[in-house]
Amino acid sequence: MSKTVLIIGGGVAGLEASGVLSKLGYTITIVEASDRIGGKLNRWANLFPTQRPAEEVLNYLKFQLDPNTSIITNTKIDDISLGKTQVSATLSNGNCIQADAVLVSTGFEFFDARKKEEYGYKIYENVITSVDLEQIFKDGKELKTSQGKTPKRIGIIHCVGSRDEKVGNTYCSKVCCVTGVKQAIEIKERIPSCEVFNFYMDLRMFDRHFEDIYKKAQVEHHVQFIRGRLSEAFENPDGSVMIKVEDTLLGKPMKMNLDLVVLMVGFVPSSSSVFLKKGLQLETGNDGFFTPADEHYKTVCSNQKGVFFAGACTGPKTIENTITEARAAALEIATYLNQN
């Protein structure tokens, strides 16, 4: 009988690792808390930097899954503990699972923008998040203000819930910069007459093609970038939102009325990580993300034998990095299971 691997979380990392491990001959069980696999990809229309449809990546991930993989959705883990060579988990559906190795691929959650109260999310009608905007794109709906008008001016606010000790998240979420640029372009593609402003502290265009779309946004779509972090937003009687920033490059305070404000929400650790940390006795950093055995050369290993990581559970990550890491994790798991 082949050895078994329990994968916690059926998002990008979990699915990719599952595909590879199946090919290597292991028996896989994926436990997914939500009603479907694919994770956050299900909520995204197009991916940066190339704007390819998210569905393409999702289809690839599903296609390479082994048909014998046991996928348990709508299920949480109630109890998990490490034995000498095995991990045992009790699921919320009452079943018990024994596995020879476990992959933690619990990913991340979006920062709850209501915590940044001064930005007015869920208080002002025309303040939405990058996730809401992506949903509008995905549903193919027209972008309108809550009053049903086509917005003439939209502000994209970077670093919401990232690099902000006032909400307890001091880290950079890495992908919101480029997402903000991507979404600015997508707005302009839909409503060319709409003015789009990106308000940023630093723009971190670190990866291949990122700089290209930053340039494209300015040259082709005339998106404007203002270096200043939003301090607070006010709601006008007509529902538009007045924001306050400092145009730091000019050194002057600035107010601007916007028809729609889009908050680039950052990553926070999955709510399950506290529970898993306790059950599997894992280590997390001050930011709440899991700490791998070594930050350079053992990024997919945990401090526990037989427990492995892949994806955003160890910190904000792009999809391509997540997929790469999932494969690395699969290989690491295979090596581990062969040795035992």
Place this chain on the structure above:
Amino acid sequence: MLFDWFVLPFTLGLAYLLVVVSVKFYCWIKALPYSEKQKLKKAIFTTKSLISFKEIVMESLLHRKIFKVNPLLGYMHMSLAFGWLLLILLGNLESRVFNHGEMGPPYVPIFFRFFNPNPTAFAFHHQFSFIMDLVLVFVLSGVALAYYKRLNSNTLGLKRITKHIPADMLALTALWFIFPLRLLAESFTSGSLGGGSFLTANLGNVLNSFLPSEILYYPFWWAYSVSLGLFFVALPYSRYMHIPTEMLLIFLKNAGIEEQNSHSGFTEVELNACSRCGICIDTCQLSKAAGINNVQSVYQLRDIRYDTQDLNRSLNCLMCGRCDTTCPVGIDIAGIRQIKRNESAPGLAENYTYIKPQPVQHADVIYFAGCMTHLTPSIKKAMVNIFKNSDINFWFMDEQGSLCCGRPQLLAGKNQEAKILMQKNKMAIEQSQAKALVTNCPICYKMFHEEYKLDIPVYHHSQYFAGLLDNNLLELNHLNTSAVYHDPCELGRGSKVYKEPRQVLNSIVALNQPNDDGEKALCCGGSLGNVSISSEQRTLVTKQACDTLLQNQPEILVTGCPLCKKTFQKVSDTPVLDLAELVNNSLISRKQKPKPLKKLEKIDQVLNSLVPNQTADLE
């Protein structure tokens, strides 16, 4: 006349003490502001003096408040203070009875047993000896506890004890020796010459069995006298000055005298009345949560008393007022810290010439949100909605962002700056001809309420809602949820508003009670009062306060201050709401469901004037 050379240290020490204390008392009373002196004159021959006398017995002798903190600690203080007094009083009585009413020099009753080692002719000899020994045991038990407190303060309810200065250590050492030396002196005397009772006689016999009592008793009387004299000489310069000063303080306080804006004779009395018991160290959240152990009130008061300037220490305080409520002497600690800040006036004088007169609008009620509320827009929105729903003709004075009320400047010791802002705001308030001012910010509330001297009433929104509820201008749904209420420092201890927020909340939610509630409520850590601590230290304070509030797992954490709300939001997974939001959420729209107004009989006149539209309807 009864005399021996060894009585000199005691007698000279006592004389010195009496002179110094009298001079100090005289100077302090002389340094009271004129108005306060008048208060004292008026109060001195009234029942207030009787009340003071009773308080002196309860607090200075029996230490009632310390008993409340910890019974063992209370007993320690009581046995030393009350026991010593008994020793003096009974000693006097014994001496008088023995000498047939003759007073003699003051040292006679103190050293009674030296001069009358075995007064067999004295009728009540055995009774007196027994009582005196008993009282000595009582005092010695206190001394033993005091020794023990140095080793293990936890048993006496103190996690941390005060670190003392040399004068204190000298006086403390002398004090610690006094009673054991008396015990030994009396025992040796008894051992060699007889007399004494169950304690001194027995101990004397034991000691005499292996020590030469007849040689030793005399040096021990010397030692006893020296330790007394030393204690008396050190007393005015040490924390033990609190013993006489506390009594004076009680008199002054009962006469209605209080701290002013600057250092006065009363401040000196308060400073000297601090016994440095250290109860404020444990009360302080900076100590409990953030491990900051050198800024507490006991040290601040000592700094000022000995004039060792440390600006940072006076700025490193949340000004939450918790120590004021636990201080057994009842010193106005926050007031003194404020005076210190005023005097040191950190930084430079600000230049506010750029501030132009504020735009004004006529209205019945002014709503002032305050600076912090602009970072909590949900509160603003709720307030505006509630005003509209109750048909109040209101002016949102700082809708476009406003001038600060001035309290942050005041807290930083910048009085002049605060005055300028007050003047600008006051002008706008007066010009609006409003009949009341409502604010949802306790910081602003305290400022408008206490410092502005406005002709119109100032309400915290909790008070205003309570008024609207009483007058049926506000109708609320009871939400099926549980909540805990956090008293903001500036509202609770700062302005004594405890009742109204709870009254409003009780009509909306099921309130549950946290451990530290009301007067004991913890500070959220966001306080503007503290200028020095780092963001991380604040968070430690916040986390501890939050854990305390959420110990019974309420569904909502409610507060009445935008700063508290914002501070708790950082660490709390439980939703944090302001009272205004909760009221707004449970609001029954009066537009949809007009409710016939009851006949308004007992309406507070002021609240009546807040709602002219409605009173007009009634007529």
Place this chain on the structure above:
Amino acid sequence: MPDFGYKIAKDRQIDYDENKRLIFSEVAAWEPSIYRCISCGTCAATCSAGQYTDYSLRKLILLVKRGEEQEVITNVSKCLLCGKCQLACPMGVNTRNLILGIQNAVKKTTYAV
């Protein structure tokens, strides 16, 4: 350098070599959180005083760091001390104490001159 009898108007450049940065060393000792500032401008955006006058804490911090002390002196006394910036700062700069620290340093260094 020969004296031509006239002076050239002061160079606009920040002369980093020439500037003393006395205020900075004082302030950094008083309130080390000055090192945390990333110049995002949230403080200046939310500033109550900044609505009415040319005042930006972000700029003031940079002027202190560069040693442009004359400009620091002209700008340092406009703060309302309301603390809004402290509540808004994403980096946890202790802004109120920082401003008091700059003022104290100005007081100290200008007296020293």
